[in-house]
Amino acid sequence: MKTMDWQDGCLVLLDQTRLPGEIIYIRCEKPEEVAEAIKTMRVRGAPAIGAAAAYGMALGALQQKTGDREQFMKRLQDIYDLLAATRPTAVNLFWALNRMMKVAEDADTGDVSEIKELLLTEAHNILLEDIEMNRRIGKYGNSLIPYRARILTHCNAGALATGGYGTALGVIRAAHEAGKQVEVWADETRPLLQGARLTAWELMQDNIPVTLITDSMAGYLMKNGQIDLAVVGADRITGNGDVANKIGTYTVAVMCREHGIPFYVAAPVSTIDMNLASGDEILIEERESSEVTNLYGREIAPSGVRVFNPAFDVTPNYLVTAIITDRGIIRPPYEENLGKLFLDSDK
Amino acid sequence: MKTMDWQDGCLVLLDQTRLPGEIIYIRCEKPEEVAEAIKTMRVRGAPAIGAAAAYGMALGALQQKTGDREQFMKRLQDIYDLLAATRPTAVNLFWALNRMMKVAEDADTGDVSEIKELLLTEAHNILLEDIEMNRRIGKYGNSLIPYRARILTHCNAGALATGGYGTALGVIRAAHEAGKQVEVWADETRPLLQGARLTAWELMQDNIPVTLITDSMAGYLMKNGQIDLAVVGADRITGNGDVANKIGTYTVAVMCREHGIPFYVAAPVSTIDMNLASGDEILIEERESSEVTNLYGREIAPSGVRVFNPAFDVTPNYLVTAIITDRGIIRPPYEENLGKLFLDSDK
Numbered sequence: 001m002k003t004m005d006w007q008d009g010c011l012v013l014l015d016q017t018r019l020p021g022e023i024i025y026i027r028c029e030k031p032e033e034v035a036e037a038i039k040t041m042r043v044r045g046a047p048a049i050g051a052a053a054a055y056g057m058a059l060g061a062l063q064q065k066t067g068d069r070e071q072f073m074k075r076l077q078d079i080y081d082l083l084a085a086t087r088p089t090a091v092n093l094f095w096a097l098n099r100m101m102k103v104a105e106d107a108d109t110g111d112v113s114e115i116k117e118l119l120l121t122e123a124h125n126i127l128l129e130d131i132e133m134n135r136r137i138g139k140y141g142n143s144l145i146p147y148r149a150r151i152l153t154h155c156n157a158g159a160l161a162t163g164g165y166g167t168a169l170g171v172i173r174a175a176h177e178a179g180k181q182v183e184v185w186a187d188e189t190r191p192l193l194q195g196a197r198l199t200a201w202e203l204m205q206d207n208i209p210v211t212l213i214t215d216s217m218a219g220y221l222m223k224n225g226q227i228d229l230a231v232v233g234a235d236r237i238t239g240n241g242d243v244a245n246k247i248g249t250y251t252v253a254v255m256c257r258e259h260g261i262p263f264y265v266a267a268p269v270s271t272i273d274m275n276l277a278s279g280d281e282i283l284i285e286e287r288e289s290s291e292v293t294n295l296y297g298r299e300i301a302p303s304g305v306r307v308f309n310p311a312f313d314v315t316p317n318y319l320v321t322a323i324i325t326d327r328g329i330i331r332p333p334y335e336e337n338l339g340k341l342f343l344d345s346d347k
Numbered sequence: 348m349k350t351m352d353w354q355d356g357c358l359v360l361l362d363q364t365r366l367p368g369e370i371i372y373i374r375c376e377k378p379e380e381v382a383e384a385i386k387t388m389r390v391r392g393a394p395a396i397g398a399a400a401a402y403g404m405a406l407g408a409l410q411q412k413t414g415d416r417e418q419f420m421k422r423l424q425d426i427y428d429l430l431a432a433t434r435p436t437a438v439n440l441f442w443a444l445n446r447m448m449k450v451a452e453d454a455d456t457g458d459v460s461e462i463k464e465l466l467l468t469e470a471h472n473i474l475l476e477d478i479e480m481n482r483r484i485g486k487y488g489n490s491l492i493p494y495r496a497r498i499l500t501h502c503n504a505g506a507l508a509t510g511g512y513g514t515a516l517g518v519i520r521a522a523h524e525a526g527k528q529v530e531v532w533a534d535e536t537r538p539l540l541q542g543a544r545l546t547a548w549e550l551m552q553d554n555i556p557v558t559l560i561t562d563s564m565a566g567y568l569m570k571n572g573q574i575d576l577a578v579v580g581a582d583r584i585t586g587n588g589d590v591a592n593k594i595g596t597y598t599v600a601v602m603c604r605e606h607g608i609p610f611y612v613a614a615p616v617s618t619i620d621m622n623l624a625s626g627d628e629i630l631i632e633e634r635e636s637s638e639v640t641n642l643y644g645r646e647i648a649p650s651g652v653r654v655f656n657p658a659f660d661v662t663p664n665y666l667v668t669a670i671i672t673d674r675g676i677i678r679p680p681y682e683e684n685l686g687k688l689f690l691d692s693d694k
Contacts, residue, residue, distance in 0.1 A: 020649040185655075188639065188648070190537060190561035196640070196648040204649055211653045214537035214639060215563040216595025220660040223597060248563025250570060251602060258601050292535065292561060293543070296645050301535070301543040302367040302551055306558045308532075313567040 001205065003048050003160050004055070006124065009062065011055040015042045016160055020201040031060035031079045038086040038093075041192065045161020046235045046271060047130050050092030053083045054123040057100040061119045064112070072112045076104055089244055089285045089312050091236040091273045096126055130163030133268040133326035134170040141171030141231070141266055141324040147180050149228045152218055154187040155246035156198035157233025157266065167266040168231045169202065171324060176208050184210040185227060187218055189246060191291040191309065215248050222259040230256050231324075234267040241317035241334025242279030247310055253319035262321040269325050274342055279314035287311050348552065350395050350507050351402070353471065356409065358402040362389045363507055367548040378407035378426045385433040385440075388539065392508020393582045393618060394477050397439030400430045401470040404447040408466045411459070419459045423451055435630045436591055436659050438583040438620045443473055477510035480615040480673035481517040488518030488578070488613055488671040494527050496575045499565055501534040502593035503545035504580025504613065514613040515578045516549065518671060523555050531557040532574060534565055536593060538638040538656065562595050569606040577603050578671075581614040588664030588681025589626030594657055600666035609668040616672050621689055626661035634658050 001023075005012045011028040017040065018024045026042060028034045034056030037043050043052045060079035066072050080097050087093060103122045107115045145151070151172055158169035165173060175182045184203055189195035196212055203210040213221070221227050230252055236244040243249070243265050256263040276282060289307030293299060301307075323330040323338075330337050348370075352359045358375040364387065365371045373389060375381045381403030384390050390399045407426035413419050427444050434440060450469045454462045492498070498519055502508075505516035512520060522529045531550055536542035543559055550557040560568070568574050577599055583591040590596070590612050603610040623629060636654030640646060648654075670677040670685075677684050 021646060187563075188537070190535070190563060193647055196652075200652045201649040204652065209653075211655050212639060212648055213655050214594070215561070216534075216537065216598055217655065217657065217660075219598035219601060220594060220657055221655075223660070247561070247567060251563055251566035251598065254566060254605050255598060255601060258605075292559060295642055295647065298643050298645070299368060300540055300642065301559055302548040305543075305547045305551065306556075308558050308560050308564065308568075310564065310567055313564075313570070 001159070003162065003164065004043065004052055004127065006055065011052065011059060013037055013043050013052065014160070016044060016198060017042050019197050028059065030063065031056040031082060034059065035082050035086050038083070044194070045156060046090035046092040046233065047162040047167065047268060048160070049087060049090050050096035050270065051127045051130055051163050053093050054096045054100050054126045056083045057097065058120045058123040061116045067112050069110050069112055069115070072115065073104060076101070087285060088283045089235050092270050095270045099126065127163045130268065131165055134162050134165040134167055136326040137167055137266050137268065137324055138165065138170035138174030140329050141264070142174040142178055144264060144322065144324070144329065145171065145175040145180055145182065146228065149175065149180065150183045150185065150226060152185045152187070152227045152230040152252065153199060154195065154232050154249055154252050155189045156194040156202070158199055158202045160198050160202055161233060167233045167268065169199065171231050171266050172208065173206065176206070182208065184208060185218065185221060186210050186212050187215045187248065187252070188212060189248065190215055194246070218252060219255045222255055222261060227261055229262045229264065231264040231266055234265050234271050235312055236282055237265070237267060237272045237323065238276040238278050238282065239274045239335060239338060240278050241320055241323065241332065241338060243315045243320060244279060244282045244284070244312050245315065247313050250313040250315045253315040257319055263319060264322055264324055265320055266324040269327055269341065272338060274338070279316060282314055284313070285311040348506070350509065350511065351390065351399055351474065353402065358399065358406060360384055360390050360399065361507070363391060363545060364389050366544050375406065377410065378403040378429060381406065382429050382433050385430070391541070392503060393437035393439040393580065394509040394514065394615060395507070396434060396437050397443035397617065398474045398477055398510050400440050401443045401447050401473045403430045404444065405467045405470040408463045414459050416457050416459055419462065420451060423448070434632060436582050436632045439617050442617045446473065474510045477615065478512055481509050481512040481514055483673040484514055484613050484615065484671055485512065485517035485521030487676050488611070489521040489525055491611060491669065491671070491676065492518065492522040492527060492529065493575065496522065496527065497530045497532065497573060499532045499534065499574045499577040499599065500546060501542065501579050501596055501599050502536045503541040503549070505546055505549045507545045507549055508580060514580045514615065516546065518578050518613050519555065520553065523553070529555065531555060532565065532568060533557050533559050534562045534595065534599070535559060536595065537562055541593070565599060566602045569602055569608060574608055576609045576611065578611040578613055581612050581618050582659055583629055584612070584614060584619045584670065585623040585625050585629065586621045586682060586685060587625050588667055588670065588679065588685060590662045590667060591626060591629045591631070591659050592662065594660050597660040597662045600662040604666055610666060611669055611671055612667055613671040616674055616688065619685060621685070626663060629661055631660070632658040
C-alpha cells in the first residue's frame with residue numbers, strides 16, 4: 001500500500017476519503033487536481049501534504065510549453081500560490097513548496113527543460129527523504145517505548161499521512177519490529193474519523209494489535225491505568241515547542257498529564273517552524289460544518305444546526321514530554337533545545 | 348413533544364433512535380416491548396428509563412388474568428427482573444422498579460384489580476413527579492447561572508432524557524426562561540450522538556442558541572476562554588458524590604478543572620445511590636462494538652476491528668463543583684452533605 005506514487009508523468013494518490021471501504025487510486029495530471037486532493041483531504045497528514053504539493057509543483061512545471069525562463073517562473077509562482085492556499089496549518093506544505101521554488105530559482109541554467117527535470121527530481125527526493133526521516137524517527141522513538149506498552153494515538157500520523165512508514169505510527173512500527181509487545185488504542189478522531197478509517201486499518205494491515213475507541217473514552221482508559229504512553233504527530237511545531245495537531249490532541253495531552261502518562265510528539269524537523277515564537281501565532285483552519293453534521297451523505301444532526309469545526313488545536317509545550325524528530329529526541333526546555341537543533345544544522 | 352405518554356392502555360414512546368430525522372412514536376402493549384425499547388435506547392436517560400420501566404411494570408400487571416394475589420406477585424417479580432436486566436448503570440431504573448414493587452407489596456387489599464389500579468397510578472405519579480422535580484432542579488440551578496453564560500453540556504440530559512423539561516437542560520431552560528443570555532455548546536457525544544441528535548434538536552425547538560461540536564473540541568474552546576461553565580446529568584451518584592454519567596463526562600470534568608471552569612451535575616435525588624460508598628462500586632455497562640463501527644448501517648471502521656465501548660465513566664467527587672438536585676444545591680464535602688440530605692428526608 002502506497003500513499004502516493006509517480007507513474008507515467010502523473011501523481012497517483014490513494015484516495016483516503018474512501019478508506020477503509022474502498023482502495024481507490026486517483027491520477028493527478030495537473031496541479032489543480034493535486035490542490036483539490038489536498039483541500040478535500042484525499043491526501044492528508046502534514047508530511048504527505050508536503051510531498052504531494054511538491055509533485056503538484058513538478059506537474060505544473062512539466063505542463064508548461066514556454067521555453068522562456070521568466071515566463072516559466074511566473075507561472076510556477078502561480079502554482080505555488082494555488083497549492084499554498086489549500087490548507088493553512090501544516091507547515092510542511094510551505095516547507096516543501098519553498099524547497100521546490102528554491103530549486104527553480106537557484107538552477108544555474110537558462111534551459112527550462114533542465115529546470116523541469118530538477119524539479120521532478122526534487123519532488124522525488126522530498127518523498128524518499130520523508131520515508132527515510134520517518135525510519136529515523138522510528139528508531140529514536142523506539143528507545144522511549146517499554147517492552148510492554150499500551151499506546152494511545154490520535155488521528156493518523158502513519159504511513160498514510162507521510163511518504164511511508166509514518167511518524168507517530170513509525171515509532172510504534174519500529175517498536176513492533178524490534179519485537180516489543182505493543183498494543184495500540186486508536187482514538188477514532190471525529191469529525192473525519194482518521195483514527196477509525198486510517199490508523200486502525202493501517203495497523204491491522206501490519207498485524208499490530210489495535211483497539212478502536214471514541215475520542216471521549218481515552219480519559220476513562222487512563223483513569224483505569226490502561227494506557228502507558230501517548231504518541232501523536234504534528235502539523236506545526238513552533239520555536240518554543242508548542243504543537244499544532246489534529247483537534248482533540250490538546251485534550252489528550254491534558255489528560256496524559258493529569259494521569260502522569262508521557263505524551264510524545266513525533267515529527268520530522270521540517271514540521272518545526274522557527275519563524276513562530278509560540279502556538280498563539282498559528283492560524284487554525286476551520287472547516288465546513290457538514291463534516292460534523294453529515295457522514296457519507298447522511299445527516300446525523302438537525303438540519304440547520306450551528307456548528308464550530310476547527311481542524312486543529314495547539315498543545316502548549318509544558319504538556320509535551322518529548323519531541324521525537326529525525327535528528328533525535330528533543331526534551332524541554334524546547335526554546336533552547338530546538339534552537340540548538342537549528343544552529344547545529346546550519347553548521 | 349413528549350418523551351412518553353399513556354394512551355388507551357399503552358405506553359407510547361418517542362423513538363429516540365430515529366431523531367432528529369424522523370419523529371416516530373412506538374406503542375408498547377407488553378412489558379417485553381418496554382424492555383426492548385430501554386435496551387435499544389429508543390427511550391434513554393436515567394429518569395426517562397425509570398418512568399418507562401414503571402409503566403412496563405404497570406403493563407405487566409394490567410395484562411394478568413389471574414385473580415390470585417400470590418400468583419400475581421410472582422409474575423410481577425418476573426417482570427421486575429426482566430426490566431431490571433435492561434441497563435445496569437442507571438440507578439433510577441431500580442429506584443422506580445422498587446417503588447412499583449413496594450406499592451404492590453404494601454397494598455392493603457387482596458383484590459388484584461385494585462392493585463393494578465394502584466400500580467398504574469404510581470407509574471403516572473413517577474412520570475409527573477419527575478417533570479416537577481426537573482422544574483425544581485431548574486429553579487435551583489438557575490441561581491448558579493450568570494446573566495451571560497456560555498454553557499457546555501455532554502450527552503442529552505434534557506426533556507428527552509426525563510419525563511419532561513430535563514435535568515441539565517432543565518437548568519439551561521430555567522435560565523433562558525428567566526431572561527438570561529445563555530448559549531449552549533453541545534458535545535455531539537459519540538458513539539450514539541445524543542448531543543447532536545437530541546440535545547441540539549431539543550434546544551433548537553425551544554429557540555435556545557446552540558452550537559454543535561465534536562467531543563474533542565470542548566478542550567479547545569475552554570483554552571480559548573469560550574466556555575463559562577459545564578452542566579451534565581447523571582446516571583448514578585454514589586454516597587461520596589462520585590458521578591456515573593455518559594462516557595466522556597470524566598474528560599469534560601478534568602478539562603473544566605484544568606481551566607478553572609465550574610462543573611455542575613444536575614440530577615434528581617432518586618439518582619443518588621447511598622448504598623454505594625464510591626464510584627469504584629458502580630457497574631459500567633459495555634455495549635456492542637457496532638455502535639462505534641457502524642452508523643445508520645454504514646461501516647465507518649475496518650471490518651473486524653477490535654472495539655472497546657463502555658457506555659459510562661465515573662467522575663470523582665473532587666471534580667464536581669456542585670450537585671444540583673430537586674431538593675437544593677449540594678456542595679462538598681459530599682459524603683457529609685449528601686448524608687444530611689437523606690437524614691432530613693427520613694424525618
